[in-house]
Amino acid sequence: MLKKMSDFVFGERPQAHLPERVRRAIVDLQVNSEILIGWAQLCLVLFFLLLYSVAPKTSEGTDFMPVPWVLSAYLVFTLGRLYAAYRCTLPRWFLMTSVVIDMALLMGLIWSFHLQYEQPASFYLKAPTLLYVFIFISLRALRFDPKYVAAAGLAAACGWLFLLWYALFGENRIQDLTTRDYILYMTSNRVLIGAEIDKILSILVVTAILAIALVRAQRMLTREVADAAAAQELSRFVAPEIADRITTADKVMQPGDGETKEASVLFSDIEGFSTVSEKLSPDALVRMLNEYFAAVSEVIERHGGAINQFQGDAMLVTFNTVTTDADHAASAVKTALGIQRITEERLFCGDIRLPTRCGVNTGDIVSGAIGTPERLLYTVHGDEVNIAARLEQLNKQYGTYVLVTEQTARAAGSGFAFDVVGEVTVRGRAAPTCVMTVKAK
Structure with a gap:
């Protein structure tokens, strides 16, 4: 009482x-x-x-x-x-x-x-x-x-x-x-x-x-x-933009809360990471990854991207999901090219190069919370996300480091030089997807 x-x-x-x-x-x-x-x-x-x-x-x-x-x-x-x-x-x-x-x-x-x-x-x-x-x-x-x-x-x-x-x-x-x-x-x-x-x-x-x-x-x-x-x-464990969106929401976020909008997705992965990790002690490996993520995150933040997930040495980055970006496709392409540039110029953990493959796609994406009321994960879903992940893997086949879809090329505008390298049929889709490489003009 x-x-x-x-x-x-x-x-x-x-x-x-x-x-x-x-x-x-x-x-x-x-x-x-x-x-x-x-x-x-x-x-x-x-x-x-x-x-x-x-x-x-x-x-x-x-x-x-x-x-x-x-x-x-x-x-x-x-x-x-x-x-x-x-x-x-x-x-x-x-x-x-x-x-x-x-x-x-x-x-x-x-x-x-x-x-x-x-x-x-x-x-x-x-x-x-x-x-x-x-x-x-x-x-x-x-x-x-x-x-x-x-x-x-x-x-x-x-x-x-x-x-x-x-x-x-x-x-x-x-x-x-x-x-x-x-x-x-x-x-x-x-x-x-x-x-x-x-x-x-x-x-x-x-x-x-x-x-x-x-x-x-x-x-x-x-x-x-x-x-x-x-x-x-x-906010150190999730993107600051996502943390800000969650903390400033008018109501408590529940599983399934989300929205569908046109956005761009970038998947990145370090080439030959398994080989590199075998040569390093656990402490050195963690130190190298921290250096790498810090350098790459700076490029991502510069172009308005939000890091949704870290998956080992891979990253899922979105544009125009938590923050509005009318030129999200161009921002995603600039980010991919920026990642290539910094990984070519910089050595990590002393003398290690970490070439990085990127896949970029643009389309309608669902962004929101999944999980249980007690434990949620804010992420993105949809075929367009799967295509970006598939493009990152296709870099091995084509010997490239950045691959984008035709949708991304159209939305990114004329500030880049795109070359068609082939078509790929993604699981669950009947129509093939046109795949392109990209360079800055």
Whole structure:
């Protein structure tokens, strides 16, 4: 029951153990928040100084002028605090102390009004400057940490309670200044206890509401940072475009969710990979593949492709599936030629060449999720995908490294030189498929 009530008021509690990277990300956000608070306080004190300098003075003829001194002291303190926030992570004790100093300076300024205007101490209880406490309390909300909002609110409430006590009992006061007459309270230096308690309660209620809102926001922030970190980690295992599509979908993806659209598919495979792998230790083999995939992925990303699958040393790459690309056929052909160029020019793992065969096809492709509700794979399906895989294998027969279909050649445009090398009948199709090689013009 208590847990349900707590979750209802404060929001669902995030997982107990957060990964170090998530905790570090939250700390970085809090550090940036302290810098933001510092700038907000600096702008605030500069605004007050400007306002004080241009506004008509209400204390002509008095020698005691505390406002410029207090504002100057607060300006120096704010500049020092902002400098420290840029230099290092501010410790909790310093932040708590700064909250108390903020309120102490404000309460000290309010307290000084009765000296400035040569009035009884109860005079300052009607100062509208009290409203500034809500500015200082709300400033602490920028950090998404309810402790500092609570500290600011409690400091303000305690400060005003002390000022009330001083007005009633300070300076060896004997005369009873309290009254229950509201008109007399408003037109004299008399004190209406209920009105002052009302101010303290208002400060505490606003503080409590802000603190509850911040607890909810902090828990939501923690969950969002954890989810973002998880999505970023998962994007290393699937194409970033696919991860972005999954995480930004309006509804949870289910098995069978997908769409059919014209797109291009590229299949790639390293020539003679089995022979190469026999000569390398497992560690060297993994290092070589990582170098190879990093180099090839750069070419793929440059032309807008999305890597749907790694299959050993082979890759399935799609264009115009997760991201829109009107020239997807040309992009696929450019990618295939780019892969040939980089594998011809570059040696991997020291002195190993990795010539790569590519097959490219264009047509209507189904892209979407397959599997069970608990475990899904986002991939592409259809005859056009099978044809691209078949073309990659046909490179052995024709002694080539890039083969494309007639559909791809037509869609790619006139920026390439295509040569027909033959026709192939793909299993499940009656009509033969025209196969071409390609070169850049």
